[in-house]
Amino acid sequence: MTGITKRHLMAGALALPLAAGGAFAAQADTLTVAGSGGGLAQVMDMLYDQPFTEATGIQINALATTDRASALQAMMRSGNTIWDVAELSPVDYAIASTNGWLVPIDWSRADPDGLLPDEARLEDAAVVATYSTILAVRSDRLPEGQAMQSWADFWDVETFPGPRGLQNSVMDNLEFALLADGVERADIYDLLATDEGVDRAFAMLDEIKPHITAWWTAGAQPVQMLADGEVAFTSAWNGRITQLQAEGVPADMIWQGGALKPSYMAIIRGTDMEDAAHEYLRMLLTDAERAAQFAELVAYPAMLPQLYDHLSAEAGANLPTHPDNMDVQFVTNALFWAEHMDRLRERWDEWMLE
Template sequence: MKQQTETRRGLPFWLRGVAAAALLSLSAGVAHAEDSINVAGYAGATWDAITKDYLVPLKAKTGLDVKLVTEPNLAKLKAMVEAGRCEYEVIELSGSEFDIAKNSGWLQKIDYSIVDPENRMPAEAKDPYGFLFVTFSELIAYRADKFPNGGPKNMADFWDVKKFPGPRTLHDSVVPDLEFALLADGVKKEDLYKVLATDEGVDRAFKKLDEIKPSVVKFWTAGAEPIQMLANGEAAMAIAWNGRIKKLQDDGTDVVMVWQDANTDSSHYGIPKGCTNTKGAATYLNAWTNPEWAANWTKDIPYPGFVPGVTEQLDPALAKNLPTYPDNVKSAFFTDWSFWVKNREKLEARWKEWLLN
């Protein structure tokens, strides 16, 4: 799982046309043995953790060999499906990518009788065309030493520079900054996208952003930036990813996570249409429902799925700062990617113009 970046969270540029390179890269007649599958995902620390926590025990249990072969690319997925090829049986998809791939007909239905034979997983994890395997959140984090009497408790407080003075840093991303602004202005989380779907709602969000802009020392683009700014005191509070904040805490910096008004997002695994080793793909997805393996994964990478029985295996301090902790689920809002896929381009243009002014 690669942390969602500005590019991956947004409308992909490839919608204006499929790159020729993606078409040329498709090999003819790719076929894989039933005891092996290929995955389109991301190399690095995350795949290392997947290998240790899932693939090694899965191989021992089932004999299934899982290989990472390429990074996800929607243009290539589209071309692969249209050409009737299968270079990989499973693809990792961000929120916007999953919405597009699903509605474009590039994914096939998942056999949940194999993935979740005991029907233990909650419905929100089991879209017919995508298995939700990780969640992660952007939320408020503040330095405890800067606010000895207590720091901000919600987005309204984050915006209140008089009551909670100090430099801030926000994500340079229209998603979820517009939602954060509306929450700070009193909009209920269940009404966010209804309000944001109107011109008046968009104006309201940007007007609220005008209020805080002078106190934002930087609109960050890389997830490490707000963590560094909190660590060196350049920012008293920040919007940052929960996993990176956890690492900062582990390194000894006294920072507090605020789950009220957090934005939670997710990644799905999908099976490309036309791939025939669906049993192997479903067996891999089933591994992500194993509570013991999921607990080990969460200890390594604090971006869990909704696997029952995991919380009980975790240190309470870790469990209470996860997106899937029940109180945090109630306090946060989930990104509505069906809204953003339709509206991202025009709102992105306004966001960029606003940043420059």
């Protein structure tokens, strides 16, 4: 008799958290969107989230998150999807896509008029924004009459003396090193897939290493370092430099050899909000006027070509997807990095300690 009672108690205790979890998950009028928070989330809230709620009655629960691939892995293992939609970096997207954690996108609903270029319409994700790792230069620290124009110039410490910064990251830097060594943009990833190519990139990095005073890890750092004069030349994310220029710091962006990266938005497997998610994506992707306002505010534009119709030539020229800038950059190969990141990062970490 007591045995049965105990078993009942156990079952009750185990069922309790599950029931509570179910109650929270079943809110049909809320779409949970995992983004990166901060100022970007404020702009999203103003331009998209609030109007979306007004139009559909569906609330947007915007979360500030990091390490989204890892969080998705936790959700998939526990079988408990708590995000409906997530913004993913190239490597996070590649991990999530190859593991099958994303729902295929019905493009007849997300972009019914076919406004987006093919690069933005993936089977299981949409490109909602773009950003570039570019070369940022304090123009007042350049030698008289000289202009820095490429990664080769960044490597040229004789013509351009001064402290330099690079990100403490293997991604981007191997590409920049090969460009500085005269490799064509189109050949970068073919070369990096070979041991010789990686050796060649590290040999170039050996040359510049003594001149790098700071290896940044957070996007705010290069901005701070340029403003404080800690470095004169550094790699940086384009949107941050736009802000710096707005504050009156004489900083230039060099698009030549910039690493353009798509920011993906995907619907997470296990969500019961697929319809609302498609509706939300359609708003993010196809409204050229809002996309132009967004690009003006954060400098991370969508791939919608029509957005440039709503921007001044001046504002447009500062954006990564502007045709002039697209022509001189390369697109970071997410699949390459998802495959080789582990091995190359180990070598990078070793190299950093040397």
